[in-house]
Amino acid sequence: MNKARFLIITGMSGAGKSLVLKALEDLDFFCMDNLPPALIPKFAELYQQIEGGSKNVALVVDIRVGGFFSEFAKTLGELSAGNIPYELLFLDCDDEVLIRRYKETRRRHPLSVDGRISHGIRLEREALACARDLATNIINTSQMKDADLREEIKGLFGEQNAGTPFNITVLSFGFKYGLPTDADMVFDVRFLPNPFYVEELKYKSGNTKEVAEYVGKWPIARRFLLKLEDMVDFLMPQFIKEGKAQTVIAIGCTGGMHRSVFIANKLADMLRTQGYKVQVEHRDIAKNTAKE
Numbered sequence: 001m002n003k004a005r006f007l008i009i010t011g012m013s014g015a016g017k018s019l020v021l022k023a024l025e026d027l028d029f030f031c032m033d034n035l036p037p038a039l040i041p042k043f044a045e046l047y048q049q050i051e052g053g054s055k056n057v058a059l060v061v062d063i064r065v066g067g068f069f070s071e072f073a074k075t076l077g078e079l080s081a082g083n084i085p086y087e088l089l090f091l092d093c094d095d096e097v098l099i100r101r102y103k104e105t106r107r108r109h110p111l112s113v114d115g116r117i118s119h120g121i122r123l124e125r126e127a128l129a130c131a132r133d134l135a136t137n138i139i140n141t142s143q144m145k146d147a148d149l150r151e152e153i154k155g156l157f158g159e160q161n162a163g164t165p166f167n168i169t170v171l172s173f174g175f176k177y178g179l180p181t182d183a184d185m186v187f188d189v190r191f192l193p194n195p196f197y198v199e200e201l202k203y204k205s206g207n208t209k210e211v212a213e214y215v216g217k218w219p220i221a222r223r224f225l226l227k228l229e230d231m232v233d234f235l236m237p238q239f240i241k242e243g244k245a246q247t248v249i250a251i252g253c254t255g256g257m258h259r260s261v262f263i264a265n266k267l268a269d270m271l272r273t274q275g276y277k278v279q280v281e282h283r284d285i286a287k288n289t290a291k292e
Contacts (some may be wrong), residue, residue, distance in 0.1 A: 005056045005057070005087060006044060006057050006079075006084060006085065006086045006087070007024070007056070007059070007087045007088075007089060007157065008040070008058075008059050008061060008087070008088050008089070009021065009058060009059065009060045009089045010072075010090055011062065011090045011093075011128070011132075012091060012092055012098060012124060012125065013062065013063055013064075013098075013110055013121075014093065014098045014107075015092060015093040016091050016093070016139075016141045016144070016149050017060050017062060018033075018060075019146055019149055019150070020060075020091065020149065021033060021058060021060055023150045023153040023154065024153060024157060027056070027154065027157055028055070028056065029055075029056045029058040029157070030057045031057075031058045031059075031060075032057075032058075033060045034060060034061070034062070035059050035061055036061075037061050037071045037072050037075040040059060040061070040075050040078075040079065041075060041079055041082060041084070044057075044079060044082070045082065045084075056157075063110050063128075072130065072134075073130065076088070076134065087136045087137065087245065088131070088135045088136050088137070089135065089136070089138075089139070089156075090135035090137070090139070091139055091141060092139070092142075092181065093140060093141050093142050094140070094142040095122075097141075098121055099118060099121070102117045109124070110124075111124050136245045137156060137245050137246050138182055138246075139152055140180070140181055142181075156246070166236075166239070166240050166245060166246065166277070167245065167246040167247075167279065168246070168247055168248075168249065168268075168271055168276050168278045169246070169248045169249070169278075169279045169281060170249050170251065170264045170267050170268045170271070170278060170279070170280050170281075171249065171251070171264065171282075171283055172206070172250075172253075172256055172260035172280075172283065173250055173251070173252050173260060173283045174252065174253065174254060174255040174256025174257065174283075174284040174287070175188070175190065175253070175254060175256075176255060177256060177283075177284045177287060179252070180248070182248050183249070183250035184247045184248050185248075185249050185250065186250045186252060187228065187250070187263075188252055189224070189252065189259045189260055189263050190254055190259070192221050192224070192253070192263075193214075193215070193218050193221075194258065194259065195211050195215060196254070196255070196258060198214065201258070203288075204258075205258065205282075205285055206259065206260065206261025206262035206264075206265065206282075207261055207265070207285075212265075215258065215259055215262045215263075216266075221263075224263075225263065225266055228263070228267060229267065229270045232267065233270075233274065236274075251263045255287075256282065261282050261285060264282065265280065268280045
């Protein structure tokens with residue numbers, strides 16, 4: 001469709017598809033909700049003829065449409081065969097967060113026939129596995145506020161990022177709070193000397209000068225950073241060549257407060273010097289009594 005973007009949005013019920021569609025409308029996308037997948041190739045063809053393919057398009061297709069997943073791969077194949085480039089955005093969310101959201105809104109999950117939300121989520125996640133594997137962008141909204149999700153959509157699909165954007169998120173986290181489900185790569189830095197056991201650093205985060213100097217002074221930390229930066233520097237061009245639009249690099253330590261924060265910041269700084277668009281998130285830093 002010329003230079004316009006043809007975006008298909010799917011994902012877990014309750015993960016934020018409606019909010020994403022509203023955010024895309026604000027970005028002047030032509031948006032349509034709940035379109036049967038079998039109609040997508042025909043819609044794309046007609047829209048291209050009528051509008052000349054000059055306006056960005058976003059379509060939400062999800063579990064509410066009967067027969068969606070049995071037709072989904074076929075639909076994408078038809079788009080490719082018709083030379084219609086598309087992007088597939090998958091919205092994910094942790095099960096416990098989805099359950100809480102459904103309980104708060106008192107809504108019924110579309111697949112919870114027996115009334116149990118967890119049962120519906122499990123069935124939906126199994127059915128969505130193929131769609132998630134095919135996605136060009138995956139956003140996990142578990143820890144996101146509405147404003148955060150809107151900003152993420154603006155960063156991915158705003159006019160300044162038209163064409164073939166590549167976005168990198170460097171995420172620090174604490175293993176004791178669980179692995180980030182949307183990470184493409186996970187690096188464990190719990191082998192580094194831990195500032196938690198230094199009294200004056202115990203409650204300061206890796207964002208502070210004192211903790212950064214402490215972690216960075218150790219030869220093992222400097223050696224690890226060199227190896228990490230070399231690996232990531234090699235991998236990013238390969239990902240772009242493959243057609244990926246984003247990647248999430250997760251750095252974990254015990255609590256997500258000291259070592260992972262420092263390493264994540266250093267890696268992000270290196271990537272920015274290479275010209276990449278980088279977003280840094282410290283997922284679990286607020287769960288500790290950290291002093292910035």
